[in-house]
Amino acid sequence: MARYLSVAAALAVTGAAVLTPELLLSTVRRTAADPSPDGSVALFSYSQYSFEEHASAGSGMNLIDLKTGDITDSGLNASEINEVVWLPGTETGIIYINGTNEEIPGGVTLWIGDIKSPNTSTLVASLDAPYSGLKVANTSSGDLHFLVNSMAYPNGTAVNPETEVTPASTARYYSDVYVRHWDTWLTKNRYAVFAGALSANNSYALSGAGMRNLNHGINFTATQSETPIQPFGDLSDYDLSPDGSIYAFVSKAPQLNKANYTASYAYVGAFASSEAPVAFNGPDSEAAKAGHKGASGLPSFSWDSSKLAYVQQDEDYYESDRWILYTVDVAVEGSGVAVSNWKSLSAGFDRWVQGPIIWAEGDESIFVTAEDYARVKVFNFPITADESFVPEPLTSNTTVASYAVLPDGSLFVSATAIWTPNEWYILANGTKNTLFDASQVDPNLAGLGAHTVSEFFFNGSNPDLKQQLHSWVIKPSNYKDNVTYPLAFYIHGGPQGSWANGWSNRWNPQVWADQGYIVVAPNPTGSTGFGQYVTDSIQGNWGGWPYEDLVNAWNYVNTSLPCADTVNGIAAGASYGGYMTNWIQANDLGNEFKAIVTHDGISNTQAAWATEELWFIRHDYNGSIWNSDAYAKWNPQNHIANFSTPQFIVHNTKDYRLPESDGISMFNILQGLGIPSRFMNFPDENHWVLKQENSLVWHTEIFNWINHYAKGEPLSDTPVGN
Ligand SMILES: *[C@@H]1O[C@H](CO)[C@@H](O)[C@H](O)[C@H]1NC(C)=O
Ligand SMILES: *[C@@H]1O[C@H](CO)[C@@H](O)[C@H](O)[C@H]1NC(C)=O
Ligand SMILES: *[C@@H]1O[C@H](CO)[C@@H](O)[C@H](O)[C@H]1NC(C)=O
Ligand SMILES: *[C@@H]1O[C@H](CO)[C@@H](O)[C@H](O)[C@H]1NC(C)=O
Ligand SMILES: *[C@@H]1O[C@H](CO)[C@@H](O)[C@H](O)[C@H]1NC(C)=O
Ligand SMILES: *[C@@H]1O[C@H](CO)[C@@H](O)[C@H](O)[C@H]1NC(C)=O
Ligand SMILES: *[C@@H]1O[C@H](CO)[C@@H](O)[C@H](O)[C@H]1NC(C)=O
Ligand SMILES: *[C@@H]1O[C@H](CO)[C@@H](O)[C@H](O)[C@H]1NC(C)=O
Ligand SMILES: *[C@@H]1O[C@H](CO)[C@@H](O)[C@H](O)[C@H]1NC(C)=O
Ligand SMILES: *[C@@H]1O[C@H](CO)[C@@H](O)[C@H](O)[C@H]1NC(C)=O
Ligand SMILES: *[C@@H]1O[C@H](CO)[C@@H](O)[C@H](O)[C@H]1NC(C)=O
Ligand SMILES: *[C@@H]1O[C@H](CO)[C@@H](O)[C@H](O)[C@H]1NC(C)=O
Numbered sequence: 147m148a149r150y151l152s153v154a155a156a157l158a159v160t161g162a163a164v165l166t167p168e169l170l171l172s173t174v175r176r177t178a179a180d181p182s183p184d185g186s187v188a189l190f191s192y193s194q195y196s197f198e199e200h201a202s203a204g205s206g207m208n209l210i211d212l213k214t215g216d217i218t219d220s221g222l223n224a225s226e227i228n229e230v231v232w233l234p235g236t237e238t239g240i241i242y243i244n245g246t247n248e249e250i251p252g253g254v255t256l257w258i259g260d261i262k263s264p265n266t267s268t269l270v271a272s273l274d275a276p277y278s279g280l281k282v283a284n285t286s287s288g289d290l291h292f293l294v295n296s297m298a299y300p301n302g303t304a305v306n307p308e309t310e311v312t313p314a315s316t317a318r319y320y321s322d323v324y325v326r327h328w329d330t331w332l333t334k335n336r337y338a339v340f341a342g343a344l345s346a347n348n349s350y351a352l353s354g355a356g357m358r359n360l361n362h363g364i365n366f367t368a369t370q371s372e373t374p375i376q377p378f379g380d381l382s383d384y385d386l387s388p389d390g391s392i393y394a395f396v397s398k399a400p401q402l403n404k405a406n407y408t409a410s411y412a413y414v415g416a417f418a419s420s421e422a423p424v425a426f427n428g429p430d431s432e433a434a435k436a437g438h439k440g441a442s443g444l445p446s447f448s449w450d451s452s453k454l455a456y457v458q459q460d461e462d463y464y465e466s467d468r469w470i471l472y473t474v475d476v477a478v479e480g481s482g483v484a485v486s487n488w489k490s491l492s493a494g495f496d497r498w499v500q501g502p503i504i505w506a507e508g509d510e511s512i513f514v515t516a517e518d519y520a521r522v523k524v525f526n527f528p529i530t531a532d533e534s535f536v537p538e539p540l541t542s543n544t545t546v547a548s549y550a551v552l553p554d555g556s557l558f559v560s561a562t563a564i565w566t567p568n569e570w571y572i573l574a575n576g577t578k579n580t581l582f583d584a585s586q587v588d589p590n591l592a593g594l595g596a597h598t599v600s601e602f603f604f605n606g607s608n609p610d611l612k613q614q615l616h617s618w619v620i621k622p623s624n625y626k627d628n629v630t631y632p633l634a635f636y637i638h639g640g641p642q643g644s645w646a647n648g649w650s651n652r653w654n655p656q657v658w659a660d661q662g663y664i665v666v667a668p669n670p671t672g673s674t675g676f677g678q679y680v681t682d683s684i685q686g687n688w689g690g691w692p693y694e695d696l697v698n699a700w701n702y703v704n705t706s707l708p709c710a711d712t713v714n715g716i717a718a719g720a721s722y723g724g725y726m727t728n729w730i731q732a733n734d735l736g737n738e739f740k741a742i743v744t745h746d747g748i749s750n751t752q753a754a755w756a757t758e759e760l761w762f763i764r765h766d767y768n769g770s771i772w773n774s775d776a777y778a779k780w781n782p783q784n785h786i787a788n789f790s791t792p793q794f795i796v797h798n799t800k801d802y803r804l805p806e807s808d809g810i811s812m813f814n815i816l817q818g819l820g821i822p823s824r825f826m827n828f829p830d831e832n833h834w835v836l837k838q839e840n841s842l843v844w845h846t847e848i849f850n851w852i853n854h855y856a857k858g859e860p861l862s863d864t865p866v867g868n
Contacts, residue, residue, distance in 0.1 A: 164623050164660045167845035168197055169590040170651065171838045176568050176584070178548035178560035179210055182261065184237035185552035187211055188570070189220060189230060189261070195838040209261065210570065212558060215581035221264030228254065228278060234388060235284040238262055241270075241292075243280055250274050252308025256292075258350060270350040273357065275304035277340060279374070279381035283390035288346035289353070291390035291417055293360075295374055295381070298338040302362035305335055324405035327758050328377040329800040329832035336372040338362065339384045339395050341417060360393060360415060363422030366400035373397045375410060382444055382501050387451035391417055391478050394445035394454055399428065402462070405760045409462035412442045414454065419481035426474060426485040427458060433472070433488060440467055446503040446512075452476065453529070454485075455512050457499050463761040466642030468678045469498040471514060471527060493533035495525075496677045504551055513557075515546050517675035520601070520616055520646045522546045524557065524573075540576075543596075544569060545648030562649035564620060564656060565594040593623050594656065599647070604702045607694030608671060608683055616676065617668035617699050618645050619707065620655040632714040632856040633703060634663035635739070639721030641672035641692065641766075642681050652834055652841070653720065661849050662857065664710040666703050670695035672722075686768035688722075688751075689729045689780035696726070697735055712738065716852045720745035721804070721833065725782070728812060731793060732785035741855035742793040743848055746801050746833055749812035751781040756805045786815060792822035794851040796844065800832040824851065 163169075172195050179188035187209040196203035207220040207230065222230060226244055233239035238261045247253035253274045259267030277294035285291055296304040318331055325332060338361040344350040364371035373395045374383040384395035392414055399409040415423030427433040427442060440459030447454055454476050459467035471492040477484050492499050497516040504513045511528045523539035524546055531537075544561040552558055556574035563569060566585035571578050585594040598621045603614035622631060636655060638645050645655070645667040655665045669676065671691040672684030684692055704712045717739045719727045724747015730736045731744075748754060754763045755771050767776040778784060793816055797809025806827060816823035826847060828840050835844045853859040 163592045165591070165594065165654070165656050166660065167657055167842055167849070170654055170657050171195060171841055171845075172197055172203070173567065173588055173590040174584070175651070179558070179570055180232065180548075181212060181550045181552060181558050182238045183232050183234060183553075185212060185554065185558075186238065187261065188550075188558060189232075191224060197838070197842065200839065210582060212552070212572065212581065217582070220261060222261075229280055231280050231282050233258070233282065233284060233290075236260070240267075241280070241282055241290070242267070243278065243294075244269075245276075247272055247274075250306070252276060252306040256280075256344070256352075268349060270344055271342070271352040273342075273352075275306045277304065277357075279384075281381060281384070281386050283386045283388055285390035289390070290344040290346070290350065291386060292342050292344070293339055293381075293384055293386050293393060294342070294357075295337055295339050295384070297335050298359055298362070300334050300336075300370075302338070302359040304338075304340065304357065304359070323403060323760065324758055326802045327404075328802060330377065330802075336361070336370050337374055337376060337379075338371075339373045339393070341393060358420070360395065360423060361397060364397065364400060364413070365422075368403045369398045369400055371397040371400060385445045385447055385454075386417070387447040387476075388449055389451040391451060392447070392454075392476055392483055393417055393423070394447070394456075394476075395423070396442045396445060396456075397425075399462070401429070405758055406764070407462050408441045408459070408465050408761055409439055410441045410443075412445055412454075412456050412458075414476055414483040414485060416478045416481060416483055418478075421481045424482065426488075427472075431488075433458065438470070440464065443469070444501045444503045446501075446505065447476075448505045448509040449507065450509055453505075453509065455491075455503050455505070457501075457503075461765075464765045465759075465762060466640070466674065466681055468496070469500065471495075471499040471503075471512070473512075473529060490533070491527045491529070491531040491535070495536055498674065502548060504549070506551060507553075507555060513540075513549070513551065515549075517644065517646060520618070520644055520669060520675055522646060522648065524549055524559065540573065543647060545646050547648075563596070563647050564599050564618070564649070565596055566591070567649040598623060598625065598656065598659065602702065602706075604668070604695075604699050606671060606680075606691070607698060608691045611671075611680070611683070613676065613680075615668065615670060615673075615680075615695055615699070617666055617702075618647075618655065620659045620665040620667070621709065622659045622662055622664075623656070624660075625709075627709075630709055630711040631662055631664045632716065632740075633710040633712050634658050634661075634665045634852070635696075635700065635703075635715055635717040636665050636667040637696065637717065637719030637723035637726045638667070638669070638673070639719070639723045640674070641684050641688065641722035641726075642674050643722070644669050644673045644675050646675065652836075657845070658718075661853060663716075663852075664703075664707065666699065666707070666710065668696060668699040670699070685766060686774075686776050687780075688725065688766065688776070689733075689782075692726065693729060693733065693735070696730070700735065700738060714856045715739050716741045716743065716856050718743035718745075718848075718852070719747065721747060723747065724804075725749075727793075728782035729780070731791055732782040732788050734788075736788065736791045739791055741852050742791050743796075743852065744793060744809070744812070745796045746798060746804050747808065748782075748804060749808045750783040751777045752783075753805075753808060753811075756807070757803050759803055783811070783815070786819070789816060789819055789821055792851075792855055794824050794826070794848055796826045796828075796835075796848075798831040798833065798835070799827060799829040803833060
């Protein structure tokens with residue numbers, strides 16, 4: 147912590163620097179900061195990696211004072227504490243999960259304390275499994291109700307890995323599609339939400355009922371109930387009403403196969419009842435009859451516990467449909483929950499409503515975030531909003547990662563930008579007061595700022611598109627006006643995704659620019675944040691309009707961006723961006739680049755049925771591999787005769803959505819054709835390279851490759867693992 151508290155003065159001396167991969171990967175990483183109930187301080191965790199030690203250079207939990215911006219050690223021991231939650235109804239009370247349970251190895255414990263005296267906390271509950279994702283309600287009786295989640299056996303018992311019995315055989319055996327997902331092979335176990343109560347009786351104790359698995363009672367014909375929804379679900383998949391009486395969570399449609407459908411429903415149940423929770427937007431519901439059948443998310447109770455907000459998509463096999471905001475009234479009735487007055491608040495807002503969803507004090511309006519023109523902004527919806535309502539953004543230039551409403555009604559925002567991993571500020575009546583900006587404090591990030599970043603708009607290829615398309619331009623930190631730099635043409639994944647004004651530890655555009663490139667990062671057809679029509683227009687059209695859009699963006703750069711040397715340019719992309727680099731290799735645009743970099747991309751669409759998310763490829767390719775001609779039409783490997791550009795291919799073993807065979811077959815073809823090419827694989831990484839040591843090799847070898855072909859630097863002659 148002293149490591150970066152003492153550097154503010156040093157920065158003035160060092161000035162602008164170059165963001166190398168080492169600096170990026172060894173920069174202090176911070177979580178978003180979470181304000182205390184009284185709004186005096188916000189808590190965040192940090193960690194740092196050292197390439198000298200090849201190990202963590204430390205981690206901890208700090209407080210930022212929300213008046214002064216001063217950062218201090220919280221006194222909480224991050225190596226013992228897994229997560230901390232503020233106690234509602236107090237000023238600075240906390241409840242936390244301690245990762246050690248002395249009575250039950252592999253379990254955890256709950257402790258209650260106050261951030262003002264962090265080492266005087268009391269142990270209040272011993273839990274028999276490694277639960278996480280704590281949410282707490284302070285009830286009128288004084289009892290605390292809480293939700294956590296854990297992996298559970300089919301009989302509903304939470305899995306404690308310390309006592310798990312390893313079967314004698316390693317066989318995996320399936321009778322239905324969806325055998326593995328993301329980076330994990332499916333077993334019979336599923337994640338579940340568990341409820342517990344701490345009864346208040348001088349001190350607190352886990353009530354006699356112990357922990358109750360809330361997903362366990364849900365019957366299914368195709369898909370067993372699971373919350374959080376894997377692999378990215380987290381505690382935003384469930385919520386507890388502030389009075390502790392009602393819980394809500396989302397879980398996949400029990401009657402639909404997970405490989406074929408994205409649909410999930412919102413369930414509610416009475417906390418005090420053992421009755422199984424009920425979905426209120428499943429088949430035959432008012433929502434389903436009105437055509438809203440897709441995935442559900444972000445259940446969030448109002449402060450008075452009488453309303454639930456959530457989001458849902460319309461289509462049941464499209465992951466990139468629009469997320470729309472809904473509310474329902476909820477009330478405990480008998481042993482269940484009565485749900486009424488279902489209504490949509492954002493039908494007229496052509497953006498995806500994202501979290502966090504936070505009710506304003508008084509429950510008259512709801513804050514949300516949404517991606518808008520390559521930024522993620524905060525918006526507010528009155529609960530009376532109808533389909534004619536279109537909100538104005540409350541924030542502007544950056545990517546809001548998290549935010550909270552403080553007791554005085556102001557917003558505390560944690561944001562990121564291309565030039566900073568953390569910008570924390572208070573927004574009061576439209577005035578922004580920045581409390582912390584990592585790029586002004588961390589020595590690794592010295593010199594970063596908005597001055598290297600600009601954007602342009604270019605014509606799309608879809609003749610019916612009524613708007614221009616967007617692209618970022620990122621110049622080197624030490625950019626000079628009278629010098630040209632090779633173009634690095636940067637293609638995003640998804641394809642329903644975007645390059646947004648946010649920080650990334652992978653594909654950080656400033657790191658590429660600081661190798662001496664002009665990074666151009668276009669948002670072509672298929673991108674999100676520009677209206678659903680732009681997103682949807684990629685369906686059945688993977689190598690069509692998006693490719694033509696990229697050609698238009700390249701032409702714009704060639705004619706209008708003199709600092710970019712397009713003769714010596716390179717193209718790079720991951721995931722769909724990896725597919726697109728393969729498609730560029732197969733088409734004329736490939737001739738404009740000196741080298742191509744492909745990370746985990748499809749090279750053979752005819753092999754796409756080796757994925758698990760069959761709904762994805764079925765939607766995007768207008769049908770299944772046996773009944774749609776889009777697979778043959780947009781297959782890079784159907785144009786092998788056009789391959790000619792040197793290509794660096796990365797494909798990781800634990801990427802089960804896009805299996806590594808796609809990278810290997812592409813490499814084998816290039817080698818067979820005598821085209822300079824290299825193949826890199828990380829056996830322990832999934833779709834992303836997450837480990838710092840692996841990421842450093844990834845950056846070093848890719849940069850060596852592009853710097854050789856774009857700038858004539860020597861090529862390393864000993865590829866890793868060869
Ligand atoms: C934090 O916890 C670790 C692990 O229990 C312990 O080794 C260390 O001494 C603790 N640090 C402080 C400052 O108490
Ligand atoms: C619960 O909230 C009440 C005020 O409503 C407060 O007095 C009490 O201390 C809170 N309980 C805990 C454990 O913080
Ligand atoms: C965590 O639990 C262990 C075992 O009970 C205990 O020794 C340690 O002090 C606890 N740490 C915190 C911060 O509560
Ligand atoms: C709490 O721990 C800190 C060190 O982390 C120590 O300086 C302080 O004296 C402790 N306070 C109490 C009340 O034990
Ligand atoms: C549930 O199944 C697990 C694994 O087979 C077993 O260890 C556990 O005892 C079972 N729980 C109950 C309540 O039967
Ligand atoms: C409260 O605690 C006392 C002492 O531990 C115990 O005898 C009593 O049964 C508890 N009451 C309730 C309602 O749990
Ligand atoms: C689940 O099915 C069992 C057996 O048919 C039935 O008894 C039970 O009521 C069902 N539960 C729900 C929540 O529908
Ligand atoms: C915003 O302005 C209103 C009206 O001037 C004022 O009452 C309120 O306190 C202000 N809020 C904040 C957070 O400054
Ligand atoms: C907004 O972002 C652009 C980069 O597109 C930057 O040049 C500009 O300075 C930013 N504006 C503010 C107010 O930060
Ligand atoms: C972009 O479209 C506009 C409107 O159709 C047209 O006037 C303009 O010439 C186009 N620009 C290019 C570079 O094609
Ligand atoms: C570019 O401009 C700088 C001063 O701005 C000058 O020192 C340098 O010689 C120039 N380089 C070229 C190649 O003209
Ligand atoms: C999944 O969808 C395919 C069409 O792509 C269909 O042929 C198959 O029967 C479906 N399987 C299940 C279990 O729904």
